[in-house]
Amino acid sequence: MALKFLPMSKVKKLFLNRKIQIVVIVLSLFFVPSFIYASFNHVLPQSAIYLLDNINVPQKGDKLLVFSPHPDDETIGVGGYIIEATKREAIVKIILVTDGNKQGKEVKRYEEFRKATSILGVKNDNLVFLDLPDGKLRGKDEVLLDKLFKDQIDDFEPNYIAYPHPLDIHPDHSVTGQIVEKVIKNNSKVTAYKYLIHDYRYPQPKKYRPNLFLLPPVDVVTNDKQWKRLLLSDDDLKLKEKAISQYHSQLRVPFLRSLILSLVRKNELFATMTLDE
Template sequence: MKNSCQLKVFRRIFFGVFIFASFFLAQNAFANPSGTLPEFVSSDKVLVLAPQPDDETIGVGGAIQRAVKVGAKVKVVLLTNGENNLFAFIVYKKHPFLGRKDFLRMGEVRRQESVKAMTWLGLTENDVISLGYPDRGTLEVMARHWDQAGPFRSALARAEKVPYPGAMSPGAPYSGESILKDLERILSDYKPTKIFVSHPADANRDHRALYLFLRVVLWNLDGKINVPEIYPYFVHTSGWPKPRGYNPTLKLIPPPIFSESEIGWLTLLLAPEEVTNKYNAIQDYPSQIKYAPKFLISFARENEFFGDYPVVNISREMSIDKVLKGQSKPRSVLSYAREGSDLLVRITLKRRINKKLGVSLSLLPYKKGTLFASMPKVEVKVGLGGLHVKDQLRGVALKGVRFGSHGNEIEFRIPFAILGDPDYILSSAKTALKDLNVDEMAWRVLSLER
């Protein structure tokens, strides 16, 4: 009997220690990133690119304060006004939203929230630039709305052009050219030394889109401005950050999807006063806090982190067997290679391929000296209907595109001629069961050896 009681006590102690150790390891898995964010200096010109109002605060609120403190200039650019967050608005206003004007009115509310929040971080309304492009639509614009394809139409706000009089280019069509033009103008005039931008692996599609637009703008301005330092920040993935709520003494660590990634994370440790100011700034977004009261304040912690995937250099000798560590298992993985005049892309899925699973590969090529708007925007799909290739919204002839599959791997072969013989390619892939996305892989930058 005595031995039985001792065994029960031992088990309780063991499992208590195990649970504590598991939590400690989870909290410290990224406690020692590869480096610290470089110090700001008074000559810095910092540009913060935010997909929706509030991202600038939760992702970069500490960095903004640190830059202002040393006398650096800081500008914040809002890609969208965040007008399509239907459920948040219903909770905030406590009544249903039906009309176009309701959504546009809430977009202006969100812009004003950002302006007010910036005062906690040391900025004024003159430091905030609103572009007013379609919330939850900018990745669609990047992939499908260029040149002669026509503007994107926002579903809830029912707009095809920038509807806000106070935006940088009111009345500009919802097209890729419009977004590029605004961002190029900002970078050309401001000439930033450091740019903070949303992450290419973020679950929010506008976050991914802003990163892609920035990449194209920087290629377009190559040789015209000094190359700025780029620091992507991460906001959205399922079940993160943990624990939810205000925990100012806890570290903010990258989510598990990055546990095997190639990213060298940089961290910025915040002073207690900076954490408090960031928390107070977050409180100035009531339209979002009422809907998800514990999410935004989860980012008011003792640090911020930043990091990007390295550029994938596709040489003539690179083997397709070289796997890119983009996101951790069991996420799907992309691999790239070059064979003669073809690009080879292998997608290793987290599940075996079956008839219900559709696979989509996106390729956005860039060629020096050629307008990006006129370059192909290719999507290759494999599913129940076989193989389909689109350039923006238009179906195109297969022209040598091939694919094969085995087990949980699918391999595409795409002639570079279809891609316009590019210097760079922005690439991603996703899997879906019918219309439900199963896995959406991070966007990567491919650099092709000439």
């Protein structure tokens, strides 16, 4: 009996189908458990960090403008990013939006702010204090906020801006983020990144876990917004922790200490802004 061989075209097709099946199986093994984990825990699993792209870091000659609602947000939210920018000799300016005086500690918190940002590499001359009342941005005149923010952006002319995520559940953060996005909406010269501090399920766990990755909560992950990562070196992480340690007034409050230290992770997290937002 003569042996029959399949045509080479069919062999290639079968081989290709087999490869596709293997790829589908491998992807299923990764994504299905991840989807189940995210559904129950409302946060992406640690393995999802490898799906995020790296953020662009300002280089020599670039200008980075950071909006910080309160003294400490700039350090816990984007401290590593600021460190990397200043190491590369980018010019960094920080706009401190409120006075941090909700508990009558304005002088103390301003002092802590200056010390922390100095450790991050930011010059004292590049710190701007808007002195707006802590916890009351929601009731502020939006036209006034628009002008204040726009004047700072127009004066500095940054090509990078980092600001609070508008979906942050803290009113001062969400208002700051919304106003910044409104002001820079049509500015194609700016690369804008938003950072998240407050969410009911973020970060997880709310404990000091510097060996873990920071990942976005499921409720702020959408198809039209891309999340990016900044992986921190050991030296950057130590420097960020040193800067955070300057905020004695906040770290002595148990629930604030838990939140602040839970943002000391192996990376920082940013969401991009698209011009049609």
